[in-house]
Amino acid sequence: MSAIILILQLILAVIMLPLYILYYLGIWGLVLKKIFPFFMAKLTVTYNKVMEEKKRNLFSNMSDFAGTSKELRLLEIGCGTGANFKFYPIGCRVTCLDINPNFQKFLNKSQAESDHLKFDNFLVASAENMTPVADASMDVVVCTLLTCSVPNTPGILKEVKRVLRPGGAFYFLEHVASTDESGWISFFQKVLNPTWKLIFDGCSIRRTTWKDLEDAKFSELNLRHIYAPTPMKLINPHIIGYAVK
Numbered sequence: 001m002s003a004i005i006l007i008l009q010l011i012l013a014v015i016m017l018p019l020y021i022l023y024y025l026g027i028w029g030l031v032l033k034k035i036f037p038f039f040m041a042k043l044t045v046t047y048n049k050v051m052e053e054k055k056r057n058l059f060s061n062m063s064d065f066a067g068t069s070k071e072l073r074l075l076e077i078g079c080g081t082g083a084n085f086k087f088y089p090i091g092c093r094v095t096c097l098d099i100n101p102n103f104q105k106f107l108n109k110s111q112a113e114s115d116h117l118k119f120d121n122f123l124v125a126s127a128e129n130m131t132p133v134a135d136a137s138m139d140v141v142v143c144t145l146l147t148c149s150v151p152n153t154p155g156i157l158k159e160v161k162r163v164l165r166p167g168g169a170f171y172f173l174e175h176v177a178s179t180d181e182s183g184w185i186s187f188f189q190k191v192l193n194p195t196w197k198l199i200f201d202g203c204s205i206r207r208t209t210w211k212d213l214e215d216a217k218f219s220e221l222n223l224r225h226i227y228a229p230t231p232m233k234l235i236n237p238h239i240i241g242y243a244v245k
């Protein structure tokens with residue numbers, strides 16, 4: 001089976017050769033940084049439609065983590081266009097962080113539509129190195145569809161634990177590798193992953209993010225594997241839940 005996968009990967013690599021050349025010249029990366037926000041703005045509409053109930057359930061107990069502060073202090077990492085704002089509790093103070101400044105325009109629009117929230121500055125930074133965010137300064141950190149794009153998930157989780165106050169919560173919703181290794185989804189994930197990463201700005205459909213969460217040693221971990229009903233079958237294996245520092 002692994003020989004077939006390798007042959008199919010090679011065939012795809014040959015077909016995608018022009019894109020690989022643009023990638024190694026640094027051109028494709030620059031183009032992607034510009035067009036990815038437009039793509040995400042479109043994808044978010046479809047994704048939020050099919051995931052509405054799951055997101056609403058996931059974020060429903062968020063207010064429980066307000067702690068002693070008057071308002072819930074929430075940091076969203078890899079915030080993109082601001083796809084989750086409508087699910088956050090009224091009055092919550094939101095800090096947005098993303099590595100790509102080109103999301104600003106889309107973020108402004110989502111913020112203008114979310115007058116139930118208070119927004120702090122948009123931080124352009126990497127989730128693995130959130131120096132602008134002080135230690136223990138957040139009640140909640142949210143991360144949706146981010147770890148697929150970042151090879152160093154343990155680095156992100158270390159930073160999440162640093163910025164969360166003790167007892168604060170980390171909410172996640174991520175597409176991951178299929179756990180059914182003998183199934184068709186797993187097969188096509190393996191065949192298409194190199195091409196997928198090239199086209200979608202480093203996004204991998206083979207991440208085992210649940211293992212990183214288990215290794216991160218939060219005091220409590222509520223994690224479920226679910227099958228998301230999106231039209232893109234290869235990203236449908238998901239993990240959903242929250243961890244408490």
Ligand SMILES: C[S@@+](CC[C@H](N)C(=O)[O-])C[C@H]1O[C@@H](n2cnc3c(N)ncnc32)[C@H](O)[C@@H]1O
Nearest residue numbers: 078079080083098099100126127144145146149
């Ligand atoms: C697939 S989008 C998801 C956006 C949003 N969270 C959502 O659910 O629609 C991934 C986002 O993570 C951002 N990103 C990628 N690598 C990052 C990193 N190392 N640190 C912070 N953000 C990153 C991308 O710029 C993009 O906005």
